[in-house]
Amino acid sequence: MTAAEGAAGSELEAVEQLGEARRRLLAEIHKTVIGQADVIEELLIALFCQGHCLLVGVPGLAKTLLVRTVARVLRLSFNRIQFTPDLMPSDVTGTDIIDQEPGGGRAFRFVRGPVFANMILADEINRTPPKTQAALLQAMQEYQVTAGGQTHELDRPFFVLATQNPIEQEGTYPLPEAQLDRFMFMVNVGYPSAGEERQIVKATTSEAAGDPEPVLDKMQILSLQQIVRRMAVSDHVVDYAVRLARATRPGQGESPSFVSDWLTWGAGPRAAQYLVLGAKARAILHGRYNVSCDDVRAVAPSVMRHRLFTNFNADAEGIKPDAVVLRLLEEVAEPSAEDYKRRRR
Numbered sequence: 001m002t003a004a005e006g007a008a009g010s011e012l013e014a015v016e017q018l019g020e021a022r023r024r025l026l027a028e029i030h031k032t033v034i035g036q037a038d039v040i041e042e043l044l045i046a047l048f049c050q051g052h053c054l055l056v057g058v059p060g061l062a063k064t065l066l067v068r069t070v071a072r073v074l075r076l077s078f079n080r081i082q083f084t085p086d087l088m089p090s091d092v093t094g095t096d097i098i099d100q101e102p103g104g105g106r107a108f109r110f111v112r113g114p115v116f117a118n119m120i121l122a123d124e125i126n127r128t129p130p131k132t133q134a135a136l137l138q139a140m141q142e143y144q145v146t147a148g149g150q151t152h153e154l155d156r157p158f159f160v161l162a163t164q165n166p167i168e169q170e171g172t173y174p175l176p177e178a179q180l181d182r183f184m185f186m187v188n189v190g191y192p193s194a195g196e197e198r199q200i201v202k203a204t205t206s207e208a209a210g211d212p213e214p215v216l217d218k219m220q221i222l223s224l225q226q227i228v229r230r231m232a233v234s235d236h237v238v239d240y241a242v243r244l245a246r247a248t249r250p251g252q253g254e255s256p257s258f259v260s261d262w263l264t265w266g267a268g269p270r271a272a273q274y275l276v277l278g279a280k281a282r283a284i285l286h287g288r289y290n291v292s293c294d295d296v297r298a299v300a301p302s303v304m305r306h307r308l309f310t311n312f313n314a315d316a317e318g319i320k321p322d323a324v325v326l327r328l329l330e331e332v333a334e335p336s337a338e339d340y341k342r343r344r345r
Contacts, residue, residue: 011227012289018224019287021215028073028212033066034203035196042187042302043070043161044285047221048228049277051184052140052160054125054175054306059165061189062200067121067161075217076118076157083128089135096148110147115139118155118218122162126172133179136160140182157221177309184274185299186306188322224284231280233291239335240293241275244300247332248308248324256331262314262324267307274303293334301325 022044029040039055043066046053055063064080071078081092094113098106114120115136125133139145143154162183164175180186192200216224246254248266259266279295301322308321 011230014224014227015284015289016287018284022285022287024215025073028215029066029069031212032069033062034199035192036062036066036189039066039187039189040070041282041285042185042299043067045278045281045299046184047074047157047159048224048281048284049184049274050157050225051274051277052182053162054180054183054186055161055163055189056166056186057163057189058191061191063163063189064121064123067119069212071119073212073215074119074221075214076159076221077155078119078121079114079117080121080123081114082123083125083132085127085129087128087132089132090147092132092135093139093145093147094152108148110150110152112152113145115145116152116154118157118159120158120160122160124165125162126164126175129173130176133173133175136162137179137182157218157225180306181268181270183306184278185302187302188305228277228281228284231284231289231291233276233280236335237279237291237293237296238276240332241272241279241296243335244275244296244304244328244332245269245272247328248304256328258327259324262310262317262319264309264311266309267304271304271307275299278303297329300329304328 025044026037026040033040043053045051047070057063067080068078070076081087090113092113092115094111094116096108096110099109122136125136139154139158140160143156143158145152145154191197243254245267246252247256248259248263248271249255250260250263250265255266275296276291278299279291282295282298283289283291304325305321308324310319310321310324314320314324
């Protein structure tokens with residue numbers, strides 16, 4: 001057996017192990033979180049892609065409990081930051097303080113803020129001014145924090161989950177487009193079904209259920225993140241992801257007519273990158289080492305809904321970004337053999 005064959009075999013084994021770990025993860029998470037299976041899967045996909053999530057849902061849907069539980073079953077350190085109008089950037093990243101040294105001198109010492117953890121819950125991120133929102137940008141993009149002229153590396157894996165209340169908008173600061181684009185997924189957290197709500201009421205008004213047990217650790221997560229990056233994907237899937245992203249841009253030759261009618265502008269290249277990465281992670285989570293266009297379609301709404309900006313016509317007709325994404329998935333075809341023949345000519 002060659003070294004390449006051995007490496008491929010070990011990665012196939014890791015994918016099979018993750019398929020089994022997914023089942024164990026869901027079983028442990030559901031000890032404390034009832035329902036929300038789609039939300040849990042999208043969080044895990046983003047984590048294994050080294051991405052970040054924006055959770056949008058009304059209060060009381062167990063968003064904080066879900067994040068705490070996921071951190072626990074993955075053996076990750078966790079911090080919750082409550083974003084408020086008076087929160088300062090140093091309250092997020094940390095600050096330098098003057099420290100008394102044993103010899104009588106004084107020196108600056110950096111005190112780490114709550115952003116120094118593996119998993120961060122940025123609760124109600126749109127309630128704080130843009131200056132404080134931006135304090136997360138460098139951490140999310142570069143996995144480091146700069147304070148007092150010094151750069152401090154964040155521990156990996158690093159995963160930001162921000163929440164946003166879609167109802168009460170008074171006194172909020174909408175996230176700038178540049179910061180929205182840093183989030184791999186915008187995940188809609190909906191109401192539970194009648195059966196799930198009945199289970200929630202019974203579980204939360206009786207003795208506490210068993211605590212979830214850890215399933216993976218940091219080193220295993222980092223290894224699986226690398227497998228997602230190394231995983232091969234066909235040109236057919238990549239071309240379909242690029243075609244979907246380009247179809248969202250008004251005035252482009254690839255976009256359907258309804259896009260110009262409903263959108264001011266569409267998704268950038270980062271959308272296509274996340275469509276492919278998300279499809280790869282979804283395939284691995286389901287124990288598959290091959291990626292299909294169905295995987296791309298499955299992650300498309302969460303990748304694209306916060307990257308599409310509707311115009312007055314769409315607002316007047318009540319058209320939301322999700323409706324545009326669903327229409328795109330219906331009308332944008334996968335690349336065909338004829339497309340590749342024309343490309344070779």
